[in-house]
Amino acid sequence: MKLSPQSILLLLLFLFQPGIATNLYAQAPKEEKSVEVNSVRTNDTFHLNATNKNPYSITLTIEVSGDNFKLNTRQPVTKIIEPNSTKHLLSVFADDKEKNFKFNTSYKWIMGNTRASHNDSYIYSLPFSKGKSYRVGQSYDGDFSHNGNIRYSVDFMMPLKSQIRAARSGYVVQLKEDSNRGGKAEVFKDQSNFVVIEHEDGTFAEYAHLSKNGVLVELGQKVREGQIIGLSGNTGYSTGPHLHFMVLKVNEDGTNESLPVRFKTESGIVERFEEGKFYMAH
Incomplete structure (x- = not known):
C-alpha cells in the first residue's frame, strides 16, 4: 500500500x-x-x-x-x-x-439551529415586571415597521430605563449596549442596544432598543424566566422609548423568521396584542 x-x-x-x-x-x-x-x-x-x-x-x-x-x-x-x-x-x-x-x-x-422547531405549547411571560402595565404601540403586522421577517414583533411603550425581564429561560448569545444614538432615520438602524437569548428548542428571543449600558447580563450567561436582563431605552431605529420584542428562528439560507407566540397576562392568555391597549404582567 x-x-x-x-x-x-x-x-x-x-x-x-x-x-x-x-x-x-x-x-x-x-x-x-x-x-x-x-x-x-x-x-x-x-x-x-x-x-x-x-x-x-x-x-x-x-x-x-x-x-x-x-x-x-x-x-x-x-x-x-x-x-x-x-x-x-x-x-x-x-x-x-x-x-x-x-x-x-x-x-x-x-x-443558529436551522432544524429548530418552536415549542408552540409554551406560554411566554410579558418581558417586564409583574404588576407593571404598558401600552402596545405596535403589534403583529404593525403598519409602521412590523413586516417581512419581523412581522411577529411587539413594541411595548415604556419609560426610559424600565426593567426588562426574560420572557423565557435560556442563554445569552448576543448583546450590545454601547450605543446612545436613536431616531427615525436609516442611519440609526444599526445603533440599537439589545440582548438575544437562545431557548432550549433552538429559537431565539430579541429584546431591542435598550438604554446605553443597559444590559444587565453577560454573554453566555444562563437566565431564568422573569430575571431582569436590561433596561429599556430609545436607541436604534426608534420614534420613542419602548421595548421591541420578538421570537425567531433561523432558516437554512441564514435568514431569520419571526414567530407568533402566546403570552400570559394578568387578564389571561393573549395570542395577538391589540395596539393601543395596556397589558399587565402576571
Whole structure:
C-alpha cells in the first residue's frame, strides 16, 4: 500500500457568519470567536471534527472533494453544533488502498439551529415586571415597521430605563449596549442596544432598543424566566422609548423568521396584542 502524506486544505470558500439580529433594529456586532474544522488521523483514516467556540448553536455544512477518496457518509454533511463544543463530522479514507489519495474540504456555517422547531405549547411571560402595565404601540403586522421577517414583533411603550425581564429561560448569545444614538432615520438602524437569548428548542428571543449600558447580563450567561436582563431605552431605529420584542428562528439560507407566540397576562392568555391597549404582567 502506498500512501503519501495527506494534506487537508480547509478552503474557507463559503465561510460566512450572519448574525441573528439582522432586522430593522438590532444589527449584531461581528464576533471574534469562530468555528474550526480539524482532523485526527487513525491509521489511514482522517476523522474531521468541528469546534464551535461561540456561545450559540450553529449549523455547519461541509463537502469533500479530491482523488481516490471515500467517506463514511453521504455528502454534503450538515451538523448542528452546540455552543462551546466539538462534534465529529465525517471520516475520509482511500477508495483504493493501493493508491495514493488526497482530499480538500470546504464548509460554511451560520448562527443558529436551522432544524429548530418552536415549542408552540409554551406560554411566554410579558418581558417586564409583574404588576407593571404598558401600552402596545405596535403589534403583529404593525403598519409602521412590523413586516417581512419581523412581522411577529411587539413594541411595548415604556419609560426610559424600565426593567426588562426574560420572557423565557435560556442563554445569552448576543448583546450590545454601547450605543446612545436613536431616531427615525436609516442611519440609526444599526445603533440599537439589545440582548438575544437562545431557548432550549433552538429559537431565539430579541429584546431591542435598550438604554446605553443597559444590559444587565453577560454573554453566555444562563437566565431564568422573569430575571431582569436590561433596561429599556430609545436607541436604534426608534420614534420613542419602548421595548421591541420578538421570537425567531433561523432558516437554512441564514435568514431569520419571526414567530407568533402566546403570552400570559394578568387578564389571561393573549395570542395577538391589540395596539393601543395596556397589558399587565402576571
